Amino acid sequence: xxxxxxxxxxxxxxxxxxxxxxxxxxxxxxxxxxxxxxxxxxxxxxxxxxxxxxxxxxxxxxxxxxxxxxxxxxxxxxxxxxxxxxxxxxxxxxxxxxxxxxxxxxxxxxxxxxxxxxxxxxxxxxxxxxxxxxxxxxxxxxxxxxxxxxxxxxxxxxxxxxxxxxxxxxxxxxxxxxxxxxxxxxxxxxxxxxxxxxxxxxxxxxxxxxxxxxxxxxxxxxxxxxxxxxxxxxxxxxxxxxxxxxxxxxxxxxxxxxxxxxxxxxxxxxxxxxxxxxxxxxxxxxxxxxxxxxxx
Amino acid sequence: xxxxxxxxxxxxxxxxxxxxxxxxxxxxxxxxxxxxxxxxxxxxxxxxxxxxxxxxxxxxxxxxxxxxxxxxxxxxxxxxxxxxxxxxxxxxxxxxxxxxxxxxxxxxxxxxxxxxxxxxxxxxxxxxxxxxxxxxxxxxxxxxxxxxxxxxxxxxxxxxxxxxxxxxxxxxxxxxxxxxxxxxxxxxxxxxxxxxxxxxxxxxxxxxxxxxxxxxxxxxxxxxxxxxxxxxxxxxxxxxxxxxxxxxxxxxxxxxxxxxxxxxxxxxxxxxxxxxxxxxxxxxxxxxxxxxxxxxxxxxxxxxxxxxxxxxxxxxxxxxxxxxxxxxxxx
Numbered sequence: 001x002x003x004x005x006x007x008x009x010x011x012x013x014x015x016x017x018x019x020x021x022x023x024x025x026x027x028x029x030x031x032x033x034x035x036x037x038x039x040x041x042x043x044x045x046x047x048x049x050x051x052x053x054x055x056x057x058x059x060x061x062x063x064x065x066x067x068x069x070x071x072x073x074x075x076x077x078x079x080x081x082x083x084x085x086x087x088x089x090x091x092x093x094x095x096x097x098x099x100x101x102x103x104x105x106x107x108x109x110x111x112x113x114x115x116x117x118x119x120x121x122x123x124x125x126x127x128x129x130x131x132x133x134x135x136x137x138x139x140x141x142x143x144x145x146x147x148x149x150x151x152x153x154x155x156x157x158x159x160x161x162x163x164x165x166x167x168x169x170x171x172x173x174x175x176x177x178x179x180x181x182x183x184x185x186x187x188x189x190x191x192x193x194x195x196x197x198x199x200x201x202x203x204x205x206x207x208x209x210x211x212x213x214x215x216x217x218x219x220x221x222x223x224x225x226x227x228x229x230x231x232x233x234x235x236x237x238x239x240x241x242x243x244x245x246x247x248x249x250x251x252x253x254x255x256x257x258x259x260x261x262x263x264x265x266x267x268x269x270x271x272x273x274x275x276x277x278x279x280x281x282x283x284x285x286x287x288x289x290x291x292x293x294x295x296x
Numbered sequence: 297x298x299x300x301x302x303x304x305x306x307x308x309x310x311x312x313x314x315x316x317x318x319x320x321x322x323x324x325x326x327x328x329x330x331x332x333x334x335x336x337x338x339x340x341x342x343x344x345x346x347x348x349x350x351x352x353x354x355x356x357x358x359x360x361x362x363x364x365x366x367x368x369x370x371x372x373x374x375x376x377x378x379x380x381x382x383x384x385x386x387x388x389x390x391x392x393x394x395x396x397x398x399x400x401x402x403x404x405x406x407x408x409x410x411x412x413x414x415x416x417x418x419x420x421x422x423x424x425x426x427x428x429x430x431x432x433x434x435x436x437x438x439x440x441x442x443x444x445x446x447x448x449x450x451x452x453x454x455x456x457x458x459x460x461x462x463x464x465x466x467x468x469x470x471x472x473x474x475x476x477x478x479x480x481x482x483x484x485x486x487x488x489x490x491x492x493x494x495x496x497x498x499x500x501x502x503x504x505x506x507x508x509x510x511x512x513x514x515x516x517x518x519x520x521x522x523x524x525x526x527x528x529x530x531x532x533x534x535x536x537x538x539x540x541x542x543x544x545x546x547x548x549x550x551x552x553x554x555x556x557x558x559x560x561x562x563x564x565x566x567x568x569x570x571x572x573x574x575x576x577x578x579x580x581x582x583x584x585x586x587x588x589x590x591x592x593x594x595x596x597x598x599x600x601x602x603x604x605x606x607x608x609x610x611x612x613x614x615x616x617x618x619x620x621x622x623x624x625x626x627x
Contacts, residue, residue: 071469073418073445081421096394100421113472115485117365120395138474138483139368146368168475169468169529171548172418172440173627179535179543184627194538200547201534202513208533209475211547216468218478284481290510291478 001228001236001259002030003252004134004159006111007037007067007092008243009167009212011192014046020243021053025060027252028260030238032057033092033111035067035084038215039174040077041187054089065090070113071170071214072097090131099128107131112161112240113170117143119150126154134240137161137168137222140288145234157237162224163251164242165197165210165217166291175211184214196245207280208292220282220292225268227286228258250275269295297598298560299570301359301458302587305337305577310347312584314356317591321351322359322390323576329362329377331392331414332576333488341380348385357387363412365393365471365485375399382407390436391415392471401430411435413460414471414484420452427455434458436572438469439554442624443562450567459563462586463574465554465620467529475528479510491527498523515551524551555617557590557604560597563622 005024008017024032034053036043054064066084069077072095082101084091091098092109102108109132116122116133125133133156135147144160151158176198177187191198197210197217210217224231224239231239239259241252254271257263263271272281284293302318304310313321324330326338339347348358360381366374374396381389382404389407391397392414400409413436417423426432434456437446450457468475470484477483480495497508505523507515514526524530529548536542556563560571571594573586593603621627 071416071418071440071472072421073440078419078421095422096417096425097419097422100425115365115393115471117393117485118368118371118395120366120371120399121393122395124395124398136474136485138477138486143368150368166474166478168478169473171468172438172621173467173548175548177627179537179547183625185624198535198537201536203516203532203534203544204513205534206512208512209478211535216475216548285477288481290481291474292511293481 001232002238003028003162003255003259004238004240005029005032005252006134006164006240006242007033007035009038009165009215009217010195010197010245011039011042011189011213012046012195013192014049016195017046017049017053020248021049022056023249024252025056025062027249028256029062029241029252031063031065033065033067033109035092037067037070037094039191039213040069040074040080041189042191043080045189065092065109067092067111068094068098070094070167071172073172092132102128105129110134112136113167116147119146122147122150122156123154126151126156130156132157132159132237134159134161137166138285138291141227141230141234141286142288144231144236144286148234148236151237152235159238159240160224160231160236160286161222162239162241163255164221164244165219166222166285167215168209168218169216171214171216174214175216176213179211218282218291220280220294221276222283222285222291223269223272223281223295224283224286225258225272225281226265226283226295228265230286244276247275298564298568298594300587300590300594301570301572303463303573303576303578303583304347305332305334306580307339307343307347309578309580309583310358311350312580313587314351314354316584316587318356318587320357320359320387320570321347322361323347324361324363325377325380327373327377328488329364329374331361331363331412331484331488333364334577337577341384344381344386345384352385358385359388359390359410360386361390361412362396363390363392363414364488366396367486371395375403378404378407388433397426397430397432408433410458412471413438416469416471418469420449423449423453423455427453434569436460439466440469440621443559443566443622444624446563446568447566456569457567458570458572459556459568460554460574461556461560461563461571462554462590465549465552465618467549467620479512479528491525496526527551550616550618552616552618554620556619556622557593559619559622560593560603561600564597
């Protein structure tokens with residue numbers, strides 16, 4: 001089992017993006033997916049950083065893929081999706097729309113926002129050239145194990161959502177803009193004010209969800225630190241780590257130690273709580289419970 | 297005339313919908329293969345056969361929704377549902393899962409395939425992909441699109457489009473939402489339920505009614521006011537802005553339902569083939585009333601007459617309705 005870092009969910013500025021990928025190059029992750037995953041309006045602000053980030057990561061020996069958007073609707077977004085396939089890098093599809101633009105025989109990766117719930121879907125995607133699939137975060141371990149077996153037979157590496165706020169929903173409506181009494185088309189990029197998303201609490205003050213523009217994430221940070229043994233037994237190929245502000249290199253290093261040097265789940269969670277003070281860790285999905293169910 | 301596609305959670309509702317003027321009725325089997333997997337709802341194989349006979353005798357069609365995502369290790373249940381729908385004379389099946397669609401296209405080449413809203417095909421590329429690859433004949437469009445976008449989509453595709461005009465409103469791209477399983481462990485995609493009643497608790501606390509979903513407070517209303525059903529995305533929440541201020545309210549959507557009656561002429565002009573009414577969980581009387589009203593509306597649209605205003609207001613959830621994403625300002 002190794003580590004994949006997914007695309008940045010939040011609206012970070014070009015400097016933040018540059019610093020993030022430079023520091024990521026020094027970490028023991030195996031591969032990195034780069035691209036605007038959430039809102040095409042953000043892309044012009046940081047896309048000029050992508051070539052340099054690819055270069056620095058490849059120079060450090062990482063495999064790099066480019067991600068599509070999660071929800072593709074506009075003409076411009078469709079065109080940008082088609083253009084990704086001309087980049088020469090593998091493309092990770094986050095919306096099945098991308099398959100319409102897939103060059104015949106081109107290998108591709110599948111991200112966690114594509115619905116791969118069963119062997120039939122996995123096998124079909126494999127027959128079209130899928131080489132890696134990161135499963136949807138809500139899947140229980142039983143399904144994960146079935147899919148890992150199907151992946152092994154079909155030559156597809158199967159990943160699970162390993163660490164970070166989970167993508168729970170995507171909408172045509174921008175909730176960041178709505179919080180500022182604006183419509184999506186006149187958002188004035190207010191999501192940039194919240195580089196770790198904006199917390200949504202219940203009326204009792206219990207943190208619940210995280211608004212990130214058109215995307216809704218979990219408030220809790222999913223962590224499979226307590227399930228490494230079960231995932232290894234299921235022959236999972238990789239854990240997906242989702243970028244977040246703070247010392248992400250320390251998070252990546254910690255998961256590498258979990259995989260390679262027998263760090264215990266208890267020590268890992270204690271370390272995570274030190275690296276991300278105040279964060280709440282959960283992993284109910286794999287146990288077929290509420291996803292928000294806290295890690296011990 | 298635009299085709300009116302109406303919900304039936306029971307054989308009695310199917311007959312009521314057909315009698316009230318539905319061109320087409322959609323229903324599902326009584327198991328987790330459909331996205332309205334509620335206790336006491338849906339059809340046995342025998343009931344579907346009888347329902348198909350009843351509808352066909354009156355010139356109406358029956359569609360079978362098999363629109364959850366098959367569970368790994370258990371796909372046979374979903375494959376059997378498709379085979380039985382075909383065998384029992386369904387006019388089409390409504391599917392969402394890529395693997396199940398591939399299976400249906402291969403194993404039942406004569407069966408008409410509709411792409412469920414749960415497949416979230418929100419642009420011409422996605423729709424053309426399903427049409428070209430699997431021969432799907434109709435797509436139910438996700439409720440994230442404006443009328444202008446629907447018009448543009450219809451110019452670029454060759455398959456029919458169907459849109460929701462009335463009933464519950466999902467504000468997230470459907471089939472791509474795990475909010476319910478985050479709070480309860482049960483989701484539309486895996487279990488055919490959203491914010492399930494099994495995880496709802498009501499309580500009177502102080503001077504308030506409270507409605508919870510799992511561990512989370514979704515609504516709190518003063519005593520004497522009705523407390524809405526705690527559908528997660530329609531809850532009342534608070535969001536701190538990190539600078540000492542916060543917003544409280546319906547951060548995702550108010551407890552409203554969809555009523556696009558007044559947009560029917562625009563949808564017709566946009567090239568939409570069929571109008572869909574949500575509500576397989578609704579009573580026979582409700583279905584009959586809504587179907588009658590919408591049949592009058594599509595007939596009026598056909599003749600270029602004005603739409604009957606507010607006809608259905610008292611049937612909508614919480615007495616409030618929206619035209620949702622069809623009006624661009626909603627976003």
